[in-house]
Amino acid sequence: MNYWVEKKEKQIHANVFIIKDRCKECGFCIEFCPQGVLKVSEEFNSKGYHPPKLVETETKKCIGCGFCSMICPDFAIFVEKEEENEKN
Amino acid sequence: MKKIRFWSGDIAAAEGAIAAGCRFFAGYPITPASDIAEHMALRLPQENGIFIQMEDELASMAAILGASWGGAKVMTATSGPGFSLMQENIGLGAITETPCVVADVQRAGPSTGMPTLVGQGDVMQSRWGSHGDYETIVISPSSPQESFDLIIRAFNLAELYRVPVIFLMDECVAHMSERVVVPPKEKIEVVERLKPSMPPEQYMPFKPLNNIAPMAIAGMGYKIHVTGLTHNEKGYPQTTSTEVQEWMIRHICDKIRKNERKIRDIEEYEMDDAEIAVVSFGIAGRSAKAAVKIARKHGIKAGLIRLKTIWPFPEEYFENAADNIKKFIVAEINYGQVKLEVERSIHGKASVELLPKFGGAVHTPMEIYNKIKEAKNGN
Amino acid sequence: MEIEAEANPMDKYLRADRIPHIWCPGCGLGIVLNAFLHAIDELKIDMDELAIVSGIGCTGRIAGYINCDSYHTTHGRAIPFATGLRLANPEMKVVVISGDGDLFAIGGNHFIHAARRNIDITVIGVNNYNYGMTGGQLGPTTPLGARTTTSPYGNVEHPFNLCHVAHASGAVYVARWTVLHAVRLKNSIKEAMNKNGFSFIEVIAACPTTYGRRNKMPTGLDEMKYYREHSIIRHGIDPSQANIEIGKDIIVGKFIDIEKPTYSDAFEELKKRVKK
Incomplete structure (x- = not known):
């Protein structure tokens, strides 16, 4: 029962899980990430594709919307939210 | 208590199906099979069953397969043109080992042919109608009484062998009305579907135990995959494995072939000392029986072999029968179908002659008797 | 943070031993499967009470990947098979997932009649504008x-x-999305599956290998970008106003959502009357 307490805006942050060997490099997750946190990696997976990776400078920018996991045709990526500053 | 009814073959087949436990019928109107659908529409709601008239025979056949996997005993009924359309999903029924009964009330063909008149030209189609290697069981009744009795057997065999069973009637049997004795319910033998009882992780939906695999119907929790593609024991597609293809074809064929003797149902009449045998089935079988009686009155050693099961063809039976028979006369309302099978089965031990009717009429007993007489006189 | 993973939370709905699926890179079918699994996850559907029926073609393979009772039938006949299954086993939720050719060319007659009868099934029709599997x-x-x-x-x-077609035939729920609208598609699948009666969702999906390549959109990404630029959401629009034409906007949204008795409802009523 704390609705009268002034709450600070939540700092939502999420972890990105990548199953590299499932990726077929369609590029959907990279293109359509609303935060632009993904890019093509240089490594090859076992199928010969380049799986996505987080942009180094943007590791904290994922908001966990999960759109990448929704539009991945290969079940190769998903996110899990990690909520910070919740009790501030 | 037994009941006496005055039923046509179509009605008797519908009532027999219900007695065998059929609770789902999907069909499309076609002469001379429509009476079965009409009677099912009337009766199934009373028996807590489901009747649905589909948009065509392709859909009717697909719907009964779906309902069979849904757990019901199922049936459809049609005639030649519709039977041709059903072949597609009879193949699916064969490869997915789905119990179902398809009544084909034969009329004269090909194509639209003679819709209201008799034919027996679907013998080969009932066995070979769908593409690829498979086996079916084909049963042919000669009377309304047999339509009732044998369709119960058709349902039982469908469950026992997990196979589409073709109930090959003909227009005359379907439309004639006769006395039918309906035995009391407890006297009717009904085979129930073999379902799995093992835990899901141990269950292989297409791995035979004895002859067939127990069949998990939808919703039992086995989460099976059923496909018309070549599949392994687990039901998974294996579309590039020649080994799996061989295993699967051997299984769906051998489960029938190796049980031919058990499936076989033949009426023999005056065969003990016969030298001339008339081979027939369905309505033609009744003329043939009358012809044999006439022949016997004239002192000719003739007998009748009436096939109640046509497929799997009783090759072994005919090979043995040929040891004592000089001549087989095959009386059928087509231009030579069962005749080919008789010829093939007896390996030249006796001569085989076709007595065809081309559709639209049944042989008269005298026509068949005259053929017997000719045979006796060595023509 | 980026974490390397071995399994996806959706894997529990898949037949693990059949993954990876057969679909090409950039194909939209994986997204349809993905949206469907998210929908059943959110609906908390008991997988023992779900049956998927499909016909033939690339989309037809979906049935084989979902870990429930699944039936991969003959070309065009998924809907009549599903009709029989649903009527004989009313406990099951029956979903047909198949392609445009399967459902509307060889199976077109079955589609319109199942919609007319209001058979209680959900049909997800994946439209990739061509026959992909055959080339x-x-x-x-x-x-x-x-x-x-x-x-x-x-x-x-x-x-x-x-x-x-679906609306004219009598479907009680009609929606269209592209695979780019994955979240809306998922929500639509949830609505459709909760609907009593014949519900239909058209999903426009990329087929880069056999369609896009010949139509100036050689990758799945090209097609997805096209959807982003050219789709307009118009809920409630008369579906007759939503034709799909090259170079024009693709109208998506939930078009129809009505109520009427299903075949099963009517047949149960009929049975009660007959037994009296």
């Missing part, structure tokens, strides 16, 4: 002018507007 032939939804292997000079046939 990219002309289909009933190929847009006018599009090039396929059997319309090498451009298609001269008018395509079906699937949502209009």
Whole structure:
């Protein structure tokens, strides 16, 4: 029962899980990430594709919307939210 | 208590199906099979069953397969043109080992042919109608009484062998009305579907135990995959494995072939000392029986072999029968179908002659008797 | 943070031993499967009470990947098979997932009649504008002018507007999304599956290998970008106004959501009357 307490805006942050060997490099997750946190990696997976990776400078920018996991045709990526500053 | 009814073959087949436990019928109107659908529409709601008239025979056949996997005993009924359309999903029924009964009330063909008149030209189609290697069981009744009795057997065999069973009637049997004795319910033998009882992780939906695999119907929790593609024991597609293809074809064929003797149902009449045998089935079988009686009155050693099961063809039976028979006369309302099978089965031990009717009429007993007489006189 | 993973939370709904699936890179079918699994996850559907029926073609393979009772039937006959299954086993939720050619060319007659009867099933029709599995032939939804292997000079046939067909045939729920609208698609699948009666969702999906390549959109990404630029959401619009034409906007949204008695409802009523 704390609705009268002034709450600070939540700092939502999420972890990105990548199953590299499932990726077929369609590029959907990279293109359509609303935060632009993904890019093509240089490594090859076992199928010969380049799986996505987080942009180094943007590791904290994922908001966990999960759109990448929704539009991945290969079940190769998903996110899990990690909520910070919740009790501030 | 037994009941006496005055039923046509179509009605008797519908009532027999219900007695065998059929609770789902999907069909499309076609002469001379429509009476079965009409009677099912009337009766199934009373028996807590489901009747649905589909948009065509392709859909009717697909719907009964779906309902069979849904757990019901199922049936459809049609005639030649519709039977041709059903072949597609009879193949699916064969490869997915789905119990179902398809009544084909034969009329004269090909194509639209003679819709209201008799034919027996679907013998080969009932066995070979769908593409690829498979086996079916084909049963042919000669009377309304047999339509009732044998369709119960058709349902039982469908469950026992997990196979589409073709109930090959003909227009005359379907439309004639006769006395039918309906035995009391407890006297009717009904085979129930073999379902799995093992835990899901141990269950292989297409791995035979004895002859067939127990069949998990939808919703039992086995989460099976059923496909018309070549599949392994687990039901998974294996579309590039020649080994799996061989295993699967051997299984769906051998489960029938190796049980031919058990499936076989033949009426023999005056065969003990016969030298001339008339081979027939369905309505033609009744003329043939009358012809044999006439022949016997004239002192000719003739007998009748009436096939109640046509497929799997009783090759072994005919090979043995040929040891004592000089001549087989095959009386059928087509231009030579069962005749080919008789010829093939007896390996030249006796001569085989076709007595065809081309559709639209049944042989008269005298026509068949005259053929017997000719045979006796060595023509 | 980026974490390397071995499994996806959706894997529990998949037949793990059948993954990876057969679909090409950039194909939209994986997204349809993904949206469907998210929908059943959110609906908390008991997988023992779910049956998937499909026909033949690339989309037809979906049935085999979902870990429930699944039936991969003959070409065009998924709907009548599903009709029999649903009527004989009313405990089951029955979903048909199949392609445009399967559902609307060879199976078109079954679609309209199941909709007319209001059979209680959900049909997800994946429209990729062509027959993908057989190599990219002309289909009933190929847009006018599009090039396929059997319309090498451009298609001269008018395509079906699937949502209009569904509406005209009597479907109680009709929606269209592209695979880019994955979240809305998921929500639509949830709505459709909760609907009593014949519900239909058309999903426009990329087929880069056999369609896109011949129509100036050689990658799945090209097609997805096209959807981003050219789709307009118009809920409640008359589906007859939502034709799909090359170079024009794709109208998506929930078009129809009505109530009427299903075949099963009516048949149960009939049985009660008969037994009295």
